[in-house]
Amino acid sequence: MNRLNHLDTLKIRPDESVTIEYLGKPFQGAAGDTIATLLYGGGVRIFGRSLKYHRPRGLYSLNGECSNTLMAVDGEPNVRGETTEARNGMVVEPQNVKGDPARDLMGFMDKLSPVLPAGFYYKMFHKPASLWPKAIKGIRKAAGLGKISPHFTMKGSFDEIYLNADVCVIGGGPAGMAAALAASQAGLRVILLESRPWLGGFFDYRPGLYDRGRSLADRVETDPNIRVFTRTSVIGSYTDNLITAFCRGDGSDAFDERYLEIRAKSVVTSTGCIERPLLFAHNERPGVMQISCAHRLIRTWGILPGTSAVFSIGDDLGLEAALDLADLGMEIQCVADVREDGQNEALADRLAEKGIPLFRGWVAAASDGDPKVKRVSLTAINGVRSREFECDLIVAGAGQTPVTGPLTLAGAKQRFDRRTGFFLPVDLPRKMHAAGRMLGYIDPDAIEASGDLAGVKAAADCNGADDSKIREAEERLGDLQGPARGTKFIIGPVKTGKTFICFDEDTTVKNVDQAIAGGFDVPELIKRFTAAGTGPGQGGIPGHNLPLYVGLTGQSPDLDPRPTTVRPPLTPTLIAAYAGSNHDMSKRTPMHEEQVKAGGRMERVGVWHRARRFGDDAAAAAEIENVRNNVGILDASTLGKFRIFGPDVLKALDRVYVGSMSRVKSDRMLYSAMCNEDGCIIDDGVLVKRGENDYYFTTSTGRAGSSAEWIRYHTRYENWDFHIVNLTDAFGVINLAGPNARKTLEKVADADLSNDAFPFMGYREFSIKEIPVRAMRLGFVGELSFELHVASSWMPALWKIIEEAGAEFGIRHFGLEAQNVLRMEKGHLIIGSESEQRTTLHDVGLGFLWHKEKREADTVGAAALRHTENQEGRLKLVGIEAQDPQQTPRDGSIIVDEKIRGYVATARYSRTLEKSVGMALVESELADIGTQLEIFEGEKDDERLAATVVPMPFYDPEGRRLRM
Template sequence: MMNRITNLPTLKIDPSKAVSLKYHDIPYQGCAGDTVATALYAGGVRIFGRSLKYHRPRGLYSLDGECSNTCMEIDAIPNERSENLPARDGMVVREQNVKGSAEHDKLSFIDKLDWAMPAGFYYHTMHKPAALWPLAMKQIRKAAGLGRLSPDFRQTGRFDEIFPSTEVCVIGGGPSGMQAALSAAEQGLRVILLEARPWLGGFYDYRTVQDDHAVPLYERGRKLAEKVSAHPGIRVLTHTSLVGTYNNGLVTAFRRGSSEDSFAERYIEIRAKSVVVATGCIERPLLFENNERPGVMQAGCAHRLLNTFGILPGKTAVFAVGHDLGLEAALDLHDQGVNIACIADLRTEGQNPDLLKALESRDITYQPGQTALEAHGKKLLTGVVLGSMDGSSQKTLPCDLLVASAGLTPVSGPLTINKGSVAYDAHTGSFLPDKLPENTRVAGRILGLGDPEAIEASGHLAGLQAAQDCGLDSAADLQKAEQALAELPGPEKGTDFVIGPVSGRKSFICFDEDTTIKNIKQAINKGFDVPELIKRFTSAGTGPGQGGIPDHNLPLFTALYQGSAQESVRPTNRRPPLTPIFLSTYAGRNHDMAKRTPMHDRQKQDGGIFRRLGVWRRARYFSEDLSCRQEVENVRSNVGIFDGSTLGKFRIHGPDCLKALDRVFVSDMHKVKQGRIKYTAMCNEDGCVIDDGVITKMGENDYFFTTSTGRAGATVEWIRYHTRYEGRDFHMVNLTDAFGVINLSGPNARKVIEKVVDQDISNEALPFSGVKGFSIGQNVEVFVMRLGFVGELSYEIHVPSSYMESVWDLLLEAGQEFGIMNFGVEAQNVLRMEKGHIILGQESEQRTNLLDVHLGFLWHRDKPEAKTVGSLALKQAEQDPDRLKLVGLKMQEAKVPGDGCVIVDESRIRGYVCTIRKSFSVDGIVGLALVEGPLAKPGSVVSIYEDECKGNLLKADVVPLPFYDPEGARMKA
């Protein structure tokens, strides 16, 4: 590759494997290992987008996703961090927030209007007059903001989640994190190691300086990484970004999948006994005028561009740094041919003398006690003004690269997010961990350490401390490790420099939100005195970078401007997600998991149209005619077969089972007999009806009952809850999936079933409300209940699930001569509605009680010793005349309103329609509704409001129930 240095031992790219992306329809060649931004940078791109407010050109700055400078739209996904995202063949890249292009943005004039937009500009200009707001907002939205998501965009790929548990979770795969993982794993503990970059090594990985044994640090890092990777107790998750840390050892993260992975992004929820935070440092941005001009970048960014990606970041460089890492970067850049015009170092003492000697031997101009005051250049950097801290001895140097960095700042988000705290440390000039969350340990540069031996020793110590958190006794080892660390160099001296003598008008403290030093001053002048408030007023640190850039400078500048001690302020708190994550990752796989009855496939073959109902998929229709006329009429005149397998089915037995049943069912359970079924209901504490079903006695202290489909999952929980204090001795078995249910309904039902059962099934042998066991086909034991939900002669046949299909086939064959036909859930709905039978949830809502739906006759009000759930509330509700009552409706006109339409009078809502259909069994459009007491008398007329009624309310008469076969002669036949 032409534009790469390919002979560096630190490279993480493979120059032999090309990767091609498109930006502005122009192909850019990167190579395997590149991020999108480095591939573009190698191709000459310097401006990656425009800033949020002022449309200033922005370029590569941190290479670690600390600001939105290089957020781009990649493959139609906006706000992707191009500097973190590995480049893939065929990616299509676009810049964001531009009118025109990143190079030529027609809105760049806004940069000159900054005087009109002081801090809090939206708050105090945009509220009067109110009518102007929507208009202004529209214009502002157009001009400001990040990427745009097309409404047509559909995200593809698999998003999944894993929930690993472990003893120790180490956050950060740098030297201290790797050493902590190794030391914990060597104690026999399971360790999960998280690293945001695609490889381990941290800040060793790109450094060529040698340790005391003349081993370059990158090599030292690789050796550690090899040991970590080879250890069976350590699970390494690279390219994994932290979302948050929480109490009780919970760590959440996500991993972006590579092209080899089975997922696009994976959510990881780790539960650990101990957490080691070894997140190291990022660089503290240097504040000066135009400090974000493309061409200005942090030392680590320039250093890694060269050593990791083989890219020369510029031709002529000026350095304005405050840390030895900046000097190291200058040496490497110089040795690869970059002309270093000058190094201004904030420090006058504390530099590594070896580095100074190396600079001297290369004849690089080194100016201690100096810094950058202003960057020049209209779009790209063309020069820089250097000067002393007091602004004296200024000089301007032409350059196309300014490496600017005030020093280091620990990444403490994983601590403060979990109620840990940091405090200002004068020696290092940064905020170091103060109060740690429970079972959380820290290691490495987050402690201010800089010496490689000390960093690794702190990792070793943290690993042992984590082992102690896990209950291992390692007191002797701990003491040794503590002593070893104490003998090594401690935290490095840092600088307390905040900002030089500049106006601050274009000194950006937060790049994402275009917040300047001037804005911070304005906020403080308005009385916002602490960083948390200043952050909210100026929005500094609220952008996609999550405070990476302003985190350290904001509190320091606040203290400086207020003239207070730096110890008195601290950075703002972080909140999850620490790294932006796709909502699709939170959403996960989104399986459409549904249960199928044993008859699912057969009904599908028969033309069943399935709908999701609760946890089930059920056959709702058997033809395109959604009124189900044929299905309904066939049940009324011949016989229909219905799959009722979703019904909840339970066995309850044991010495106290009657007491438990009496607690939850409103009826007197002592009256439940063998051979008979009893229809009954359950209420909640408020007397509101939650379930209905039938119950029968199977033997001494042994009962079988059914529940509605929707309640099947909650029934065991409900009964155990309401008997939890008494320690009742009973057991429940949920047989819902063990038995299928065939409902055979219609005047011909008996003729069909008597052909297949082994005993007499006449009306005398099995009358209405009877239950009896039969054998079908000689060997299938079933029990049959005589019910009448649809208002016809009806048999509910409970069949072991595995025999369902066979029994179904036998019945179909037997029923052929009698016109047997499938009917689905909708036909059943019409049939039972005509009969005035309710479905809970359809003819009831949260507030509907047993009495409202005329089921009061089920309630045995005189069993106080049973303490029946809902009984007391029902006694109260009896006194209330204003409750909604269930009524029958008959429409006056030939229009069917939708279920759920409200019933209104001139001023308010008086009730609503529950189920209403064109009836084929009785004349007209009939339905069930809940209306207020005074309207519930037969003969009253109600008005129904429908969306499409255009002011013409639909009229209906309140009529007696049921509509069909009021005497019940047909179902008892």
């Protein structure tokens, strides 16, 4: 490994080696290397092929601004090689190439470019339409970046944290660190986010400023008020200072990526600048790189970026880099500077001392060489003179681009500033501040002072305004050098070759001209048509150049250049990071373990785990038969259970239930339903009166979470005096059903359970072996049954007592599948199964529950119930019987003639009846008994099942069994 290990600015640990596999060969680097720097250090110059033309692409930036170094790592596509740290054993493959990217077999695509203008695919495959399905296969093969296998499973661990802070600082460069320190000094809790693995930003690779950056970082890192997150990129920024970000693990962290959501009282954005790419012919050929890329490569990673370089730059940072690289042993042939004058003369003098020619008012016009740079031609910007140089590296930059994403996402506007050439953030959202280089400051003192000012302002947001402190900080900044003049937008005068404005999408300046000629005259439209800036670099390469170029052509209706819109995520983010650790927020009933032990096949029903069946038989035939002939026991603890009480309770109940709730008597249950304002049924359940103005009611499992909210919402104007207590988790429910249910319960209960003493629909409270229970005689499954409500902690004990008592009567568990068949045979409906969002109380035949002339007549949904009472053309719930008992229609299959006329809600083969029966929602014209229906399951095109509308219930129509 050939590195400049003596540099004090290095961020690698040269004595700790890291080995990765690339194209089947091992490559060695040092701990701290990114994948891209490790490979670059190992001699790799061509990292991949471009999206459309398959042009070779090399290392251009080190910040992930383009897709050049996207690679597949351990099967995961589109990993950003520039910002992903290399780890031992990584298997890295290039993308969009056949074989080695240096000799890509698809390279001929580049030669086809004259027939592939902007919008080619949009225009080409319109007609004939039949061409597209064929063409799409070829295009998909040839174009695109990473490939993902349909069987790919994301590895790694992902989680999320939610943080609160007084001040959140985005960007850990000098301005951000100064802001964090200022806020901390005001006694505030600060969060500092930095995307690189270290703090320092603009200072950390520059010889004169490194120590200064390091000492700032030391102060920040040891400050107890500041929590620093490195390797953390901001994704989004929202109203009221909500900042989202993700943090990459450092290898020893418990996570691979972590999603952060930060709510801060005040935010400082000090995200600095990225480089504006220089536009010239073949400006993306491997061997062309940004100034900071070349500079960081040598200073941070100790890698000489080449042997002989030509610089084409536009600001003093370019001069400084040329000098530093020359000092460290690179041959610099010359520096072309687009500025005629205005250079820092001290730097110019030092270049002269070293014998490096400085061409003022010159710019790179074209690079040459295949596949890597061999030659560059420079030209005076007036095009009069030009010269050629043999070189293997072109360091090119056209100036700086401020990174304003976090501000504009939160609502700041951008205004073009003629002095800096920046789109400066204006109209910042309240309690949001900008600082540092993004505002145009280039002087190190001014950068820090602007950070300090932002920190003081942020502190004022939290602690109350302190004008004198803000004024002092403003004065300190005012005494220093103001925003620097930016670099003019210049394109070398060349006629031939491709000048890329966007690398990710292979968009050239010519494509932009084609778009403008096609009538797209603003950057936002040109971006859509040419795809410039829509790639994985999130506009890092074309974001600034595109509006400047469009502004320059004079075609744009805007007087000032107008930038395109920035949207989240600001940095490409794994879906896995958003998904996080995927907590399964589920609930178990008190009988969960016992049911599992008994062979229960548990499944998720809403938030609950419930037993679908016990044993292997999917039809649960034995369970069904046992309920019909002996006795079965079901865990129904998921039912919603509520206490509602208070002087105005009846008014509230009458408001939400369709029935008249004052009719409930203390020893009997009342069955009723709730509708929404559309008259559509949303819930049903029973209500019992336990005392004066004190009621207990049940809701369906799915409504348990929202019933209290619903009742309070519909009584929100009245200030009625009542209270609701959700007892869903506090009580468990045992449903004991079957002809032997009474015999079982009589053995253990301390009450008379005879049919006279405790009739159907009766409610009693008694004890079973001293366990207090609330007992209801219901018949959901169509047999004699008792529903026992008992405190959750008593559930296992009560369950065991009943199981033991029922042993001699053949008691056994039954699950949801058995219950579903049993209740369907009885014609009892489940809201959500036999109803949908548009199904009214009338449609399911429960209109009789509605009490039209209640004292408090404004029942929720009453108006709609009146409107729909005799409405034509609605879907009605009917019973159906399949013609062939062996062919049971599937739940959800549609009922058709010429068109869709309804659908099957639930249908099963009934062993009890030896028929296939079910319930269906059909158009009212088809609802008459005896109507023939055709059911289409979508299996075979023509095949339809025949069924007949029959009366319900199918089982025990007189209802004798549940009244036994």
